[in-house]
Amino acid sequence: MQLIHSVAELRARLAQEMSVAFVPTMGNLHEGHIELVRIARQHGSCVVVSIFVNPLQFGPNEDFDKYPRTLEADCAKLQGLADVVFAPMVGEMYPEKQTIFVEPPPIANELCGAFRPGHFLGVATVVLKLFNLVQPQIAIFGKKDYQQLAVIRQMVIQLNLPITIIGAETARAADGLALSSRNQYLSADERTEAAFLSQILRGMGVALKEGETGYAGLEEKAGAALAKRGWQVEYVAVRRQADLGVPEKSERYLVLLAAARLGKTRLIDNIEVGL
Amino acid sequence: MQLIHSVAELRARLAQEMSVAFVPTMGNLHEGHIELVRIARQHGSCVVVSIFVNPLQFGPNEDFDKYPRTLEADCAKLQGLADVVFAPMVGEMYPEKQTIFVEPPPIANELCGAFRPGHFLGVATVVLKLFNLVQPQIAIFGKKDYQQLAVIRQMVIQLNLPITIIGAETARAADGLALSSRNQYLSADERTEAAFLSQILRGMGVALKEGETGYAGLEEKAGAALAKRGWQVEYVAVRRQADLGVPEKSERYLVLLAAARLGKTRLIDNIEVGL
Numbered sequence: 093m094q095l096i097h098s099v100a101e102l103r104a105r106l107a108q109e110m111s112v113a114f115v116p117t118m119g120n121l122h123e124g125h126i127e128l129v130r131i132a133r134q135h136g137s138c139v140v141v142s143i144f145v146n147p148l149q150f151g152p153n154e155d156f157d158k159y160p161r162t163l164e165a166d167c168a169k170l171q172g173l174a175d176v177v178f179a180p181m182v183g184e185m186y187p188e189k190q191t192i193f194v195e196p197p198p199i200a201n202e203l204c205g206a207f208r209p210g211h212f213l214g215v216a217t218v219v220l221k222l223f224n225l226v227q228p229q230i231a232i233f234g235k236k237d238y239q240q241l242a243v244i245r246q247m248v249i250q251l252n253l254p255i256t257i258i259g260a261e262t263a264r265a266a267d268g269l270a271l272s273s274r275n276q277y278l279s280a281d282e283r284t285e286a287a288f289l290s291q292i293l294r295g296m297g298v299a300l301k302e303g304e305t306g307y308a309g310l311e312e313k314a315g316a317a318l319a320k321r322g323w324q325v326e327y328v329a330v331r332r333q334a335d336l337g338v339p340e341k342s343e344r345y346l347v348l349l350a351a352a353r354l355g356k357t358r359l360i361d362n363i364e365v366g367l
Numbered sequence: 368m369q370l371i372h373s374v375a376e377l378r379a380r381l382a383q384e385m386s387v388a389f390v391p392t393m394g395n396l397h398e399g400h401i402e403l404v405r406i407a408r409q410h411g412s413c414v415v416v417s418i419f420v421n422p423l424q425f426g427p428n429e430d431f432d433k434y435p436r437t438l439e440a441d442c443a444k445l446q447g448l449a450d451v452v453f454a455p456m457v458g459e460m461y462p463e464k465q466t467i468f469v470e471p472p473p474i475a476n477e478l479c480g481a482f483r484p485g486h487f488l489g490v491a492t493v494v495l496k497l498f499n500l501v502q503p504q505i506a507i508f509g510k511k512d513y514q515q516l517a518v519i520r521q522m523v524i525q526l527n528l529p530i531t532i533i534g535a536e537t538a539r540a541a542d543g544l545a546l547s548s549r550n551q552y553l554s555a556d557e558r559t560e561a562a563f564l565s566q567i568l569r570g571m572g573v574a575l576k577e578g579e580t581g582y583a584g585l586e587e588k589a590g591a592a593l594a595k596r597g598w599q600v601e602y603v604a605v606r607r608q609a610d611l612g613v614p615e616k617s618e619r620y621l622v623l624l625a626a627a628r629l630g631k632t633r634l635i636d637n638i639e640v641g642l
Contacts, residue, residue: 099527191473192491192525197466216467217526224527250467251492252374252499 095167095177099185102178102225109138114228116219119143119179120160120273121169124263128232129173131260135230141170142222143179148190149214160273178226185221193217196243197250199336203239204351204360207326212243219244223255231255236262236270238349238362242336262361264290270361277357285321286354289361292317293348296330297365300348305341318352326351326358333364343367370442370452374460377453377500384413389503391494394418394454395435395548396444399538403507404448406535410505416445417497418454423465424489435548453501460496468492471518472525474611478514479626479635482601487518494519498530506530511537511545513624513637517611537636539565545636552632560596561629564636567592568623571605572640575623580616593627601626601633608639618642 096102106112113136115128121143132139143166150156163179170177193213199205200212223231233241241259248257263271268290269283278286292314299310307330314328331337333345349362371377381387388411390403396418407414418441425431438454445452468488474480475487498506508516516534523532538546542562553561567589574585582605589603606612608620624637 103529188525190525192522193470195468195470195488213470221525221527224529227529247467250463250465250496252496254378254499254502 093167093171093174093177095179097178097180097184099180099225102176105176106138106140106226111137112140112226112228113138113230113232114140114142114222114226115174115232116142116144116222118145118159118273119166120162121166122263122271122273124234124236124271126169126173127263128234128260129170131232131258132230133173135232135258136228138175139173140176140178140226140228141174142226143177144185144218144222146185146214146218147182148186148218149211151208151210154208155274155277160276178222185218190217194220194247194251197246199239199246200243203327203329203331203336203349205239207351212240215240216243216247220247220251220253223253228255230258232258232260234262235259235362235364236272237360238347239336246335268294270359272359274357274359278354282354282357286359288318288321289323289350289352289359290363292328293350293361293363296328296348297363300330300346300365300367307339314350318350323352323354326353328352368442368446368449368452370454372453372455372459374455374500377451380451381413381415381501386412387501387503387505388414389497389501389506390414390416390449391497391506391508392416392418393420393434393548394441395437396441397538397546397548399509399511399546401444401448402538403509403535404445406507406533407505408448410507410533411503413451414449415451415453415501415503416449417501418452419460419493419497421460421489421493422457423461423493424486426483426485429483430549430552435551453497460493465492469495469522469526472521474514474521475518478602478604478606478611478624480514482626487515490515491518491522495522495526495528498528503530505533507533507535509537510534510637510639511547512635513622514611521610543569545634547634549632549634553629557629557632561634563593563596564598564625564627564634565638567603568625568636568638571603571623572638575605575621575640575642582614589625593625597629599628601628603627 113132115132145159194216196212196216267287269287311328315325318325328350332339333347344367346365351360388407390407420434469491471487471491543565544562586603590600593600603625607614608622619642621640626635
């Protein structure tokens with residue numbers, strides 16, 4: 093496994109590769125990331141993992157500075173799984189002030205986007221830059237960041253990128269909590285409570301499978317249940333899988349998404365429900 | 368030479384090409400375009416020319432509908448010069464409503480951009496799409512559209528596109544008029560007068576070479592001279608070559624740009640001046 097920090101070295105290393113599978117990450121790797129890399133391994137003869145905490149996708153009051161950076165441990169976990177780890181400094185990715193951006197589709201202004209203005213513009217822009225650097229045939233993203241995956245899929249289609257996007261299932265702790273680098277911000281009590289986010293989504297899924305079609309009512313009830321237990325709820329939403337639009341009652345491919353804060357920690361989760 | 372209309376066929380045709388030189392055009396090819404293709408021929412073992420009148424870069428009151436479309440004649444001119452002509456229908460480039468755009472840099476709002484809101488967003492977006500379809504190593508653009516070339520150059524750098532951009536000199540008629548598809552909108556009298564646009568820029572260049580540093584005064588004088596002869600002037604500007612910024616008096620690499628209407632026809636021109 094080769095650790096590369098510079099764009100020039102990355103380009104030189106990948107110049108002759110014909111089949112690259114790419115996993116972009118912000119590092120602090122957990123089992124969820126490793127599963128993405130395993131999937132990449134199945135699809136490419138060369139597996140590239142990027143580790144880059146992208147300032148462009150953090151708001152001014154978000155956790156860019158304290159976001160955990162654990163490059164050495166990350167590389168240890170990738171040993172034997174990845175061929176190349178690309179871990180550039182901020183100045184390598186943004187040698188000049190970035191003034192050209194990917195303007196994401198309208199869905200980027202809803203759900204998480206409504207609470208994190210500019211977030212998906214920053215995500216789409218850095219992912220496009222990384223795609224252009226790595227030039228993979230395949231890229232793997234976790235469904236944990238469902239809206240991000242939707243934005244990337246739309247970007248790939250609308251910008252005619254020659255890349256196949258694979259969405260990988262969310263890895264979870266035994267109690268159902270979706271794995272996330274931000275889980276380590278939680279206190280012990282918060283960590284116990286955190287599992288409730290996935291539980292309430294699963295509960296909504298059961299109701300939908302039993303024939304419930306009152307989406308707004310379901311959303312409200314789940315939001316109230318979270319709030320009662322001390323969560324600050326950003327949103328709970330029933331959406332279409334295909335484009336994250338608000339579904340008709342006849343829609344069969346649904347996804348339930350939620351974002352809420354427990355203390356100072358913002359958690360998101362989602363589950364797909366096929367009817 | 369192969370004429371291709373579909374994205375799928377284009378991708379299949381180019382899959383095995385290792386050295387592609389690309390000339391994106393809106394068709395209605397004149398000697399200026401042909402020169403771009405000749406330059407491409409020197410740089411790539413496979414030369415791709417696209418012919419696509421891109422609705423995204425035309426404003427609602429611009430000439431998208433009447434823009435000359437002359438595919439058969441264009442192909443005849445490219446015979447023996449291009450390997451692939453890619454001429455998609457609008458629905459092939461935009462199978463769904465485009466909601467993802469390349470947001471161009473601030474310079475895109477000045478000069479032509481100030482008079483054609485959204486123009487460079489449309490240009491940058493379609494050029495990125497074409498780059499992703501053709502995946503060239505080299506792309507050639509005319510200096511005639513100097514601001515477009517600057518936007519594309521910045522896009523390539525900031526989005527890390529693995530493409531070398533070549534800017535080619537403007538082809539001119541004997542009287543100095545820059546070749547342009549829009550010249551054919553001119554009446555006979557207008558065509559005679561049209562050469563004055565390049566003449567006044569050359570005059571400004573002479574003044575600069577003689578030591579003039581009052582850029583604003585030069586711009587005003589040239590604008591007034593055009594207006595007096597019946598031109599509706601949009602702008603006459605002295606700028607830095609590097610980034611089209613407003614130059615200091617010490618700047619040595621200048622470009623003089625102008626846009627003005629003669630009757631209903633909008634003409635642009637520019638000349639580089641090295642001091």
